[in-house]
Amino acid sequence: MAPYRGTRLLSRWGFRRGRVLDDQLLAELTRNPDQLPRTSRGQWWLMGVSVLIVLVALGCLCGAVLVWAREGWPAGVRVLASLGLLALVALLFPAPLQVPRGAQIPQDQGRELRRLVDQVAAAVGTRSPDAIVIDMSLNAGVARFGWRQQTLLVIGAPLWAMLPPAGRLSVLAHEFGHLVNKDPMRSVLTLPARTFGDRAVAATGGRNPWRRALAGADSATWHGAGVAGVLVHGTLALINTVTATVQLLVDSAAMPDSRRAEYLADLKARHVGGSEAFVASAERLLISQGIWQDLWDCAPRMEASELGEAIERAAHHRAHEVTVLRQATLRANDLWSSHPPESDRIALVEALAHVEPSVDVSQERWGVIDLEMSGWYAHIHHVLLGTRDPIGASERSPGRGAVLPRHEGRSAIGDVVV
Incomplete structure (x- = not known):
């Protein structure tokens, strides 16, 4: 899912900035098509953020272990705390791609x-x-x-x-x-920096968070959840908006x-x-x-x-x-x-x-x-x-050595991203 752009003003600015970027790249590569790829500041920044995210994930994992080493905590509190920390680990640390x-x-x-x-x-x-x-x-x-x-x-x-x-x-x-x-x-x-925002947005419900928050708060009030229900939906919408903004900032550094x-x-x-x-x-x-x-x-x-x-x-x-x-x-x-x-x-x-x-x-x-x-x-x-x-x-029908389809193909054709 593409990150939420936010407003028409932001989308127009992003289009103009992207056009300037492509014009610069075209002019640069036309003058010197044999140049070697380089690691830009944006890539170094993303690597640094990725390292930070991995360290935070490892800290949460250690915290989930330490919760059970603490004495005097009720079993229910330990379970809830460890599950919450493990959920953060799953959110922060993406799994490597596996071959189908x-x-x-x-x-x-x-x-x-x-x-x-x-x-x-x-x-x-x-x-x-x-x-x-x-x-x-x-x-x-x-x-x-x-x-x-x-x-x-x-x-x-x-x-x-x-x-x-x-x-x-x-x-x-x-x-x-x-x-x-x-x-x-x-x-x-x-990968951790480039995908964290998308995963957080998906985990908090996807796009249109405030419209969803208003509908959820109305439903919570109707069913008697009161202020607590409104706060929960408002908090999720705020987290969604912040992480979507973070993803836009990350993509601004990664996409060039x-x-x-x-x-x-x-x-x-x-x-x-x-x-x-x-x-x-x-x-x-x-x-x-x-x-x-x-x-x-x-x-x-x-x-x-x-x-x-x-x-x-x-x-x-x-x-x-x-x-x-x-x-x-x-x-x-x-x-x-x-x-x-x-x-x-x-x-x-x-x-x-x-x-x-x-x-x-x-x-x-x-x-x-x-x-x-x-x-x-x-x-x-x-x-x-x-x-x-x-x-x-x-x-x-195929001859010797033919490449045979051994899985069900999808009936829909995806976007071209060659």
């Missing part, structure tokens, strides 16, 4: 896809991911997971199916660019670096996949929601094997929308957006010298990879039809 095991590619599947991932990772200059996950989101990403902080690559099957082959290379190179720039590790180090990281990853994608492939993949992402809608409409009239042809027809049908959608991305971003506008990302690559791709993948290899992904393409077709894969149906 049902979607992880086993080692004996997707051999050619793994070879491609390894090849792109080497071209970008990073090691291959420790795990590859395929899901039903219109997305791709990299992250650190587990207590060992291994690297996870997530590939959304609908996104993969919609992208042309060169665009797939560009997206993979973009994600591995984040690994080269150590963005996932910085995200882990700043997040947007810089996206631009720098885009430049890695340009070097590996080429300028033309980057623009093509970015434009395909702009119309991806429209493509999905067209696929949804024509799914009952096609077979799973015709998915690729249907995607290309839909992309051709939606091509005229690219210009308008590029302009729309400029209006949808403000200071607290984690990604820069797609229009600015395309403009940066278009303003730089044209680059040819440094990784060459033959049509035969793409054919093998598509064969490995055919089980997921069939699964996409079933999702479009609003049905569930029959048990083993997608496992009978």
Whole structure:
């Protein structure tokens, strides 16, 4: 959930400030596209706040233990105090990301896809991911997971199916660019500070706290709770408002670096996949929601094997929308957006010298990879039809080493956050 912006005045200021920020980043990277990522003051500040939050959480944990070491306290008081302190620990200390095991590619599947991932990772200059996950989101990403902080690559099957082959290379190179720039590790180090406000807002009821407080106070008064009920709801609303404001302040420090990281990853994608492939993949992402809608409409009239042809027809049908959608991305971003506008990302690559791709993948290899992904393409077709894969149906048709869907895909397509 995005943090509550508060007022129209604040939203307008955030939009103007975000536009200034993106203009500065564009000018800076156009002059010097080979600059190395740096740790800004905002990142150091967030790391410091994260350390403080972790220390407070550890203090609460120690306090929960010490409560039971105190003599003379009633058992009920000890239980309530320890539970309250443990609740604060859960609120303050976020759990590390865990791999969705049902979607992880086993080692004996997707051999050619793994070879491609390894090849792109080497071209970008990073090691291959420790795990590859395929899901039903219109997305791709990299992250650190587990207590060992291994690297996870997530590939959304609908996104993969919609992208042309060169665009797939560009997206993979973009994600591995984040690994080269150590963005996932910085995200882990700043995770407590970046997510504390959101968790506190959710724990106190979500958005519109004062409207909810008035309704709750009225209900409490009606049921005889009196002043105590009014104070409880008012306190929750106050905590909600304060933590939402804190989250806005944190995002004001975090998002400029997040947007810089996206631009720098885009430049890695340009070097590996080429300028033309980057623009093509970015434009395909702009119309991806429209493509999905067209696929949804024509799914009952096609077979799973015709998915690729249907995607290309839909992309051709939606091509005229690219210009308008590029302009729309400029209006949808403000200071607290984690990604820069797609229009600015395309403009940066278009303003730089044209680059040819440094990784060459033959049509035969793409054919093998598509064969490995055919089980997921069939699964996409079933999702479009609003049905569930029959048990083993997608496992009978793919060839040896195919990547098989072993979990239920979501029927809704999420936002593009590549």
